[in-house]
Amino acid sequence: MATFRALLVEKTDDGFTRRLVEREERELPEGDLLIDVRFSSLNYKDGLSATGNPGVTRNFPHTPGIDAAGVVLESADAAFRPGDEVIAIGFDLGMNTPGGFGERIRIPAGWAVPRPEGLSLEQSMILGTAGFTAALCVHKLEAAGMTPESGPVLVTGATGGVGSVAVMLLATLGYTVTAVTGKESQHAFLREIGASDIISREDARAGADRPLGKETWGGVVDTVGGEILFNGVKSLRYGCSLAACGLVDSPAIPATVLPFILRHVNLLGVDSVQLPLDQKQVIWEKLAGPWQLSGLEALKAPLTLETVSDAIDRILAGDMVGRGVLTHG
Numbered sequence: 306m307a308t309f310r311a312l313l314v315e316k317t318d319d320g321f322t323r324r325l326v327e328r329e330e331r332e333l334p335e336g337d338l339l340i341d342v343r344f345s346s347l348n349y350k351d352g353l354s355a356t357g358n359p360g361v362t363r364n365f366p367h368t369p370g371i372d373a374a375g376v377v378l379e380s381a382d383a384a385f386r387p388g389d390e391v392i393a394i395g396f397d398l399g400m401n402t403p404g405g406f407g408e409r410i411r412i413p414a415g416w417a418v419p420r421p422e423g424l425s426l427e428q429s430m431i432l433g434t435a436g437f438t439a440a441l442c443v444h445k446l447e448a449a450g451m452t453p454e455s456g457p458v459l460v461t462g463a464t465g466g467v468g469s470v471a472v473m474l475l476a477t478l479g480y481t482v483t484a485v486t487g488k489e490s491q492h493a494f495l496r497e498i499g500a501s502d503i504i505s506r507e508d509a510r511a512g513a514d515r516p517l518g519k520e521t522w523g524g525v526v527d528t529v530g531g532e533i534l535f536n537g538v539k540s541l542r543y544g545c546s547l548a549a550c551g552l553v554d555s556p557a558i559p560a561t562v563l564p565f566i567l568r569h570v571n572l573l574g575v576d577s578v579q580l581p582l583d584q585k586q587v588i589w590e591k592l593a594g595p596w597q598l599s600g601l602e603a604l605k606a607p608l609t610l611e612t613v614s615d616a617i618d619r620i621l622a623g624d625m626v627g628r629g630v631l632t633h634g
């Protein structure tokens with residue numbers, strides 16, 4: 306009987322508990338690919354899943370982990386063979402389908418991309434959904450016209466997963482980056498990964514009652530939502546764009562139409578979860594090629610199945626720095 310280890314979240318009368326368990330492969334759902342998961346990574350959404358957020362996970366007991374990179378053990382799809390190295394992020398993985406915080410997953414072939422040449426399985430998980438989303442934000446901003454000449458780019462939630470990869474990627478691509486952080490202790494880290502300027506969350510939130518801000522940013526990658534997001538929109542230079550991907554501060558936006566009709570600016574939505582696989586592949590190929598990040602290992606916070614539960618509490622408290630990478634085995 307084939308068994309594997311997994312973090313299991315269970316619903317009890319007192320809330321949600323987490324423990325390490327042995328599971329059997331036959332307990333996994335139907336699917337084309339049985340994958341030996343070598344690496345996963347911790348994302349904010351895993352914290353939501355592990356604490357029973359019904360917008361993420363409704364069925365318990367459950368194994369979170371919206372990211373997985375590993376080796377195909379069994380394939381019912383002609384596109385993959387045993388031994389193939391694959392990356393799976395998004396779709397239902399780790400939401401209501403057992404995810405990468407288990408040593409095995411079984412998923413539809415349509416959720417997996419072959420590991421691109423130029424990116425190791427571990428590097429793909431240092432990036433993970435967060436890094437992929439940072440790249441998707443930059444991709445969408447550039448498609449809307451952003452270039453290094455547009456002006457400095459603001460990144461909010463900058464020490465977090467999406468934020469830290471966005472800072473590093475933008476700096477690598479020649480952009481001048483201003484980072485917003487609530488962590489005074491991490492200014493040196495932010496400068497090391499490419500931030501030229503740093504502002505506090507309080508400063509980023511200030512002036513939320515004003516109709517417009519000074520035209521400052523050539524682009525914004527926003528991971529937090531709320532007042533900070535709309536202050537970003539109000540301070541874009543004429544015709545520039547903000548990519549919105551997160552809500553750690555608030556899903557609500559205190560908005561008026563003024564920046565849109567007076568400054569011709571754009572608010573761009575970014576979703577990495579349901580993004581069609583062919584478009585996911587384009588972003589992975591970029592990250593493995595022209596957008597390869599030489600300093601990526603600096604973002605890695607190593608995790609194991611034994612330590613991931615504590616890290617879940619830290620990410621929910623906004624205390625993680627960089628990318629938590631879970632190595633199995």
Ligand SMILES: NC(=O)c1ccc[n+]([C@@H]2O[C@H](COP(=O)([O-])OP(=O)(O)OC[C@H]3O[C@@H](n4cnc5c(N)ncnc54)[C@H](OP(=O)(O)O)[C@@H]3O)[C@@H](O)[C@H]2O)c1
Binds near residue numbers: 529533625627
């Ligand atoms: N749209 C998508 O497809 C997609 C994909 C991935 C992630 N996301 C979303 O993006 C967001 C970030 O994800 P993540 O994995 O990067 O999370 P994370 O690692 O926890 O990073 C979030 C960062 O935001 C800052 N922050 C925390 N609480 C805050 C608050 N109340 N106000 C302002 N800033 C705050 C913190 O950075 P500082 O201390 O440096 O300020 C924190 O490290 C989440 O909302 C996640 O759900 C969306």
